[in-house]
Amino acid sequence: MQVNLRESWWIRDVEVPTRLVLAPMAGVSVQAFRRQGRRYGAGLVCSEMVSCAGLEHRNERTLGYLRVGADEHPLAIQIFGSDPAVMAEASRMVEAAGADLVDVNFGCPVRKVTKTGAGVMLLDDPDRACSIVEAMAAAVSIPISVKLRRGLENGSRVCLDVGPRLVEAGAASLTLHPRSAKQMYTGVADHHLTAELVSLVDVPVVASGDVTSRARAQAVLATTGAAAVMVGRGAQGNPWALREIIDGDCAEPTREEVAAELTLFVRETVRELGEHRASGFLKKFYGWYLGRGRFPRPFKQELVQLAATDEVVTRLFAASPGAAEIVERLEAELPDPQDEILLDQMPISLYGGG
Numbered sequence: 001m002q003v004n005l006r007e008s009w010w011i012r013d014v015e016v017p018t019r020l021v022l023a024p025m026a027g028v029s030v031q032a033f034r035r036q037g038r039r040y041g042a043g044l045v046c047s048e049m050v051s052c053a054g055l056e057h058r059n060e061r062t063l064g065y066l067r068v069g070a071d072e073h074p075l076a077i078q079i080f081g082s083d084p085a086v087m088a089e090a091s092r093m094v095e096a097a098g099a100d101l102v103d104v105n106f107g108c109p110v111r112k113v114t115k116t117g118a119g120v121m122l123l124d125d126p127d128r129a130c131s132i133v134e135a136m137a138a139a140v141s142i143p144i145s146v147k148l149r150r151g152l153e154n155g156s157r158v159c160l161d162v163g164p165r166l167v168e169a170g171a172a173s174l175t176l177h178p179r180s181a182k183q184m185y186t187g188v189a190d191h192h193l194t195a196e197l198v199s200l201v202d203v204p205v206v207a208s209g210d211v212t213s214r215a216r217a218q219a220v221l222a223t224t225g226a227a228a229v230m231v232g233r234g235a236q237g238n239p240w241a242l243r244e245i246i247d248g249d250c251a252e253p254t255r256e257e258v259a260a261e262l263t264l265f266v267r268e269t270v271r272e273l274g275e276h277r278a279s280g281f282l283k284k285f286y287g288w289y290l291g292r293g294r295f296p297r298p299f300k301q302e303l304v305q306l307a308a309t310d311e312v313v314t315r316l317f318a319a320s321p322g323a324a325e326i327v328e329r330l331e332a333e334l335p336d337p338q339d340e341i342l343l344d345q346m347p348i349s350l351y352g353g354g
């Protein structure tokens with residue numbers, strides 16, 4: 001039986017228009033990535049993880065993660081940390097910034113995060129994990145969602161104990177990436193565990209891990225009972241994967257389409273991060289995008305070596321003259337830059353100066 005991915009579902013009172021969610025990915029989930037995800041069928045997009053300590057200290061770069069575009073809703077902003085009071089305060093800032101959901105990270109296995117007792121470490125300390133969710137739920141009126149791994153060790157089933165407790169503590173939805181922390185991204189995501197978690201809780205569960213095709217999305221939804229699938233690595237530099245998953249449209253993008261999407265991505269990212277940060281940040285995307293569109297082999301390398309992003313755009317247009325017209329159309333659909341929220345005008349400036 002085919003599952004209809006263009007069907008809405010709800011996280012409490014937040015309607016998510018499709019059963020496809022774009023994963024939070026550190027170093028990837030900039031606004032351009034999220035907007036593009038929405039255009040290609042994601043019903044819900046998420047920021048990368050934001051440090052609650054950075055928010056507490058009003059770190060300017062961290063506050064920048066709280067920018068919410070008018071065309072991004074529904075949007076979750078993900079926070080990480082291990083102190084319930086600080087996480088509660090960070091949730092208030094997320095709500096004030098205009099996010100529809102505040103997502104909490106109980107899955108990150110990276111040392112920088114785990115050494116502070118945050119991320120996946122909280123699966124080993126369920127009382128603290130529940131206190132965090134309780135404090136967040138008491139602090140805001142938007143729903144709290146939680147993203148977790150299966151546990152720390154290979155074969156762990158800890159998510160099945162902690163998940164229902166987090167729901168009792170106030171989580172309105174759970175996302176499970178059923179790999180252990182130890183696995184990082186090796187092996188496979190064991191979605192048998194996702195099915196078990198679905199049977200244990202009465203809130204929507206999102207299945208994350210190894211969904212890269214429509215066939216896989218259909219199989220995961222049908223066999224787990226999850227409300228939605230989340231796509232991460234499969235969408236890096238490849239929004240067309242989202243289109244294939246949601247609509248079964250397998251058409252390979254033309255060179256013009258690839259160049260146009262990459263150009264828009266470059267320009268928007270420069271606007272968000274500034275030229276200096278964006279030029280380094282974007283390099284990995286060139287390789288990801290240019291796997292499609294039959295670009296000559298050395299082209300990718302040429303782009304990576306260019307210092308300025310406007311030179312990258314010049315090369316892209318030279319290699320695919322039809323792209324400029326597509327970019328113009330895509331840019332016309334963006335919200336008016338006048339409506340863009342600037343950092344010093346953000347609602348969270350209420351909290352500034354602290």
Ligand SMILES: Cc1cc2nc3c(=O)[nH]c(=O)nc-3n(C[C@H](O)[C@H](O)[C@H](O)COP(=O)(O)O)c2cc1C
Nearest residue numbers: 023024025026048049147177208209210231232233
């Ligand atoms: C580069 C990268 C960065 C990630 N950053 C985050 C993050 O900030 N927060 C989070 O909850 N998960 C993060 N993840 C995990 C993904 O959200 C997702 O659960 C995982 O990649 C499995 O899905 P996939 O097989 O579709 O990639 C990250 C994954 C990757 C590859």
